[in-house]
Amino acid sequence: MKKTHFLLSLVALGFINSCQNIDEIAVENQKQQEVHNKTVNVTNHDGRPFSTGIPVNAKFVAGPGGSVLMQGFYWGVPDGGNWWNTIKGKITDWSNAGIGAVWLPPASKAQNGPYSMGYDPTDYYDFGNYNQNGTIETRFGSKTELEALITKAHAENMQVYADIVINHNSGGQSEANPYTGTNTWTNFTGVASGKFPRSYNDFYKNAYGNNDEGAFGGFPDLCHANPNVQDWLWGRDDSVGKYYKNVMKFDGWRFDYVKGFGPWVVNTWNANVGGFSVGELWDSNVNTLEWWANNANSSVFDFAAYYKMDEAFDNGNLNVLNDDMMWKRNPFKAVTFVANHDTDIIYNKMLAYAYILTHEGYPTIFYRDYEEWLSKERLNNLIWIHNNKATGTTSILYTDNDEYVARRNGYNGNPGLVVYINNSSTWQERWVETSWSNQQIKDFTGHSNWYPTTQSDKWVKIQCPPNSYSVWSLNQ
Structure with a gap:
């Protein structure tokens, strides 16, 4: 319900007009x-x-x-x-x-x-x-x-x-x-x-x-x-x-x-x-x-x-x-x-x-x-x-004021993903631990043109554009 915190009972048109004013502010x-x-x-x-x-x-x-x-x-x-x-x-x-x-x-x-x-x-x-x-x-x-x-x-x-x-x-x-x-x-x-x-x-x-x-x-x-x-x-x-x-x-x-x-x-x-x-x-x-x-x-x-x-x-x-x-x-x-x-x-x-x-x-x-x-x-x-x-449970891999990286750990054969959110004004790169060994991954958002391959220990470097996000999973 629209939360306008009434202190009075409903007066129909007044009620609607006040809510429309709030909506106009949101539109602007x-x-x-x-x-x-x-x-x-x-x-x-x-x-x-x-x-x-x-x-x-x-x-x-x-x-x-x-x-x-x-x-x-x-x-x-x-x-x-x-x-x-x-x-x-x-x-x-x-x-x-x-x-x-x-x-x-x-x-x-x-x-x-x-x-x-x-x-x-x-x-x-x-x-x-x-x-x-x-x-x-x-x-x-x-x-x-x-x-x-x-x-x-x-x-x-x-x-x-x-x-x-x-x-x-x-x-x-x-x-x-x-x-x-x-x-x-x-x-x-x-x-x-x-x-x-x-x-x-x-x-x-x-x-x-x-x-x-x-x-x-x-x-x-x-x-x-x-x-x-x-x-x-x-x-x-x-x-x-x-x-x-x-x-x-x-x-x-x-x-x-x-x-x-x-x-x-x-x-x-x-x-x-x-x-x-x-x-x-x-x-x-x-x-x-x-x-x-x-x-x-x-x-x-x-x-x-x-x-x-x-x-x-x-x-x-x-x-x-x-x-x-x-x-x-x-x-x-x-x-x-x-x-x-x-x-x-x-x-x-x-x-x-x-x-x-x-x-x-x-x-x-x-x-x-x-x-x-x-x-x-x-x-x-x-x-x-x-x-x-x-798919799967969530593991937070890294956070600071501007960056956030989390992994969905996959489930029932689905590989899951790694999401990288960058709230800064510049491109960022970071090494992260994935769920995948020796596998090529890609950014399914299309924001990055990297196609990196994870190391045998599942670590890989990924990137994220400024004030944006990238989402990585197996290239399949």
């Missing part, structure tokens, strides 16, 4: 970044193109390195009901590039109707097929268009993850509330779908207590302790989770603002519904991230790595990449990222993408980075490297 920053991130042709020095992972008319097939997730939206995508069609039109290219899943914005009808980004949910079963909150379609389109998008993704062997907002609701009618002694906007008995009707006892404070772990922005705070709420979220055959999975055919979940409720909520959802899940726990403390992931039985976004990358690549201190991160604690529960719809603070993004796409964890590509702001050719090359070479 990225325009400046475009000058910095020039497109470089990815070619061999004998004229042959390096593989960027885009075969002709290929469906996504997971490689030895796993998969890559695309965040298929940004804050303030064009309104008018065309976004589902826009994403549908990109699915084949994303699949061809080696992207295995797409994360969509909250898909159901929200209070701000045709202008809402979905984080103020009213009716979880209205995907743009009921006339309420001033519109039939959502900001993103109709239910039919959403279903067509999901069908297209599945035809390309891609998964689709739904953004699930279950901390709070918005858009209810006013009703007398005996627990507050006032009227509250907690009457959702008239939602157009007729499913998951709610009243004051489904929100804090109520018969189950005064509050749970956290509230957000003055919205009515959903009470997960109430059996009626549990039943409608994950228990019933037509619960929100099971409807999304079995009827709409979503494959997984990105849970919004999980600081607002206990990790048992996500754990119970996953046990009853299934599918991939990742939580947005906005916290740089790796102990907190690991605690939540274990108790939620879920992946979690690696905010520890996110802030370390900002310090490393933007502040000239690559030594901090030795610090602890969620992907180091448990790579199978770490979703790494460089930017998203909420936060976009890293300037040297290509170095950050080189980091997450060669390291452990489940890397995420941000829509605007891929489609608008950075070199798609360079990102496709890194995606190919991730899917085909980034």
Whole structure:
């Protein structure tokens, strides 16, 4: 959810305008970044193109390195009901590039109707097929268009993850509330779908207590302790989770603002519904991230790595990449990222993408980075490297303020790789210990024209251009 730290309840247009102002600042920053991130042709020095992972008319097939997730939206995508069609039109290219899943914005009808980004949910079963909150379609389109998008993704062997907002609701009618002694906007008995009707006892404070772990922005705070709420979220055959999975055919979940409720909520959802899940726990403390992931039985976004990358690549201190991160604690529960719809603070993004796409964890590509702001050719090359070479555990070989070298140790016959990141203004060279004896290697990014052969003791000298990266593996 967009973190604007409200101290007032939602005023629809004011809410959207304030968030769009934040987005405009990010756009201006990225325009400046475009000058910095020039497109470089990815070619061999004998004229042959390096593989960027885009075969002709290929469906996504997971490689030895796993998969890559695309965040298929940004804050303030064009309104008018065309976004589902826009994403549908990109699915084949994303699949061809080696992207295995797409994360969509909250898909159901929200209070701000045709202008809402979905984080103020009213009716979880209205995907743009009921006339309420001033519109039939959502900001993103109709239910039919959403279903067509999901069908297209599945035809390309891609998964689709739904953004699930279950901390709070918005858009209810006013009703007398005996627990507050006032009227509250907690009457959702008239939602157009007729499913998951709610009243004051489904929100804090109520018969189950005064509050749970956290509230957000003055919205009515959903009470997960109430059996009626549990039943409608994950228990019933037509619960929100099971409807999304079995009827709409979503494959997984990105849970919004999980600081607002206990990790048992996500754990119970996953046990009853299934599918991939990742939580947005906005916290740089790796102990907190690991605690939540274990108790939620879920992946979690690696905010520890996110802030370390900002310090490393933007502040000239690559030594901090030795610090602890969620992907180091448990790579199978770490979703790494460089930017998203909420936060976009890293300037040297290509170095950050080189980091997450060669390291452990489940890397995420941000829509605007891929489609608008950075070199798609360079990102496709890194995606190919991730899917085909980034295997095995990680060994950090060297760090200083400007240089970082790490080795993926390979797995199940795949040779792994060595990644060299150089944040200085000059070419750098360094002797490193690889996993390979007496074998020729090459830089799969095309940044270096060296084809060195490793010594019998597995050592070799590699190089890296200024403010860039190289990725080395067996020349095969």
